[in-house]
Amino acid sequence: MSELPFAEVIGDPIAQSKSPMIHKFWLEQAGIKADYRASHVKPEDLASFFEERRRNPSWRGCNVTIPHKRAVMALLDRIDPAAERIGAVNTVVPEDGKLTGYNTDYSGFLEPLQPLLRQTHLFRMARIIGAGGAAKAVALALHDHGFTNVIIARNLDQARALRESFEPDDRLVAPLDLFATPTDFPFDDREGLLDLVVNTTSLGMTGQPPLLLDFTHVPPNAVVYDIVYAPLETPLLAEARARGLRAIDGLHMLIGQAAAAFERFFGVPAPRGRDAELRAKLTG
Incomplete structure (x- = not known):
């Protein structure tokens, strides 16, 4: 009896991954007879894993x-240009007898x-x-959509290197500690502007220290986006909502x-009509 078609998520550790729950939910909704699993792969076993697959x-x-x-990139036959720019692969697909690496964080973000x-902004x-x-995928995605990016980090050398990967400008690099203390900066008229504040760190995640951000640094009417999902309502998002x-x-x-990975694995778009139910499963 032949094995069902399957995809998987690999990492070290891997037990915490929510990917199997997401993909199995969509496989059921789409009526596809396939499996999606989590596989614990240690760094020293990465090459042999792909040889077998x-x-x-x-x-x-x-x-x-x-x-x-990053390590997986050297084991692949082709790297999608977007993943090459980001310098990381989070999705590997066999295509025409070759292994191709993609990065779906860009589109997912x-x-x-x-x-x-889709709106027009000044x-x-x-x-x-x-x-x-994660910050690099986010920064490149926003840069490609016309954003001027300020990189805020504990490690300024790392922040400068990130800026230099798409547009060098030391004026747009700042230490994280600076944003923990209040500022009296008078924000100008933000009419027609789109301001975004994005946390790409693990700060605020369950078991991690909180992100110390004083909201006097956040422009009026800004959109606050936290890529942390455990907890779903991070202190950063809770304060943002409290401030309207x-x-x-x-x-x-x-x-x-x-969803972007699912379509590459199984050849059909992910069925998104029951996202609210999926979110409830992921947070239940």
């Missing part, structure tokens, strides 16, 4: 999480912003907190990037 005709690909997003991005500015791998600001939680990006 290349030979498996039932394998439809994998999502890639920490700590493999942008998905909940699409209604705003100026777009993003304050991006963090300078790691628009807030976007991390499940939007998680589901958005998974």
Whole structure:
């Protein structure tokens, strides 16, 4: 009896991943007889893992999480240009006998912003907190959509390197500590402007220290976006909502990037008509 077609998520550790729940939910909704699983792959086993998967005709690909997003690139035959720019791969798909690496964080991050991005603005500015791998996908996505990005990080060298990857400007790099203390900066008229504040760090995540951000640094009418999804309502988002600001939680990006991967794995768009039910499952 032949094995069902399957995809998977790999990482070290991997038990915390919500990807199996998301993809199995969509497989059921789409009526596709396939499986999606989580596979614990240690760094020293990464090469042998892909050697074995290349030979498996039932394998439809994998999502890639920490700590493999960069290391996996050397083991692939092709890298999508967007993933090459980001310098990280989170989705691997067998295509025409070759393994191709993609990065769906770019499109997944942008998905909940699409209604705003379709509007015309006089100026777009993003304050991006963090300078790691997720921050680069976010920064490039926003840069490509006309945002001027300020990179805010504990490690200024890392922040400068991130800025230099798309547009060097040391004036738009700042230490995170600066944003923990109040400012008396008088924000000008923001009419026609789109301001975005994005947390790409683990600060505020369950078990991690909080993100110390004084909201005097947040422009009026800004959109606050936290890619953390555990807890779903981070202290950053809770304060944003209390101040009447628009807030976007991390499940939007998680589901958005998974949808892009699902279509590559199984050849059909992810069925998105029951997203509210899926969100309830993920937070239940």
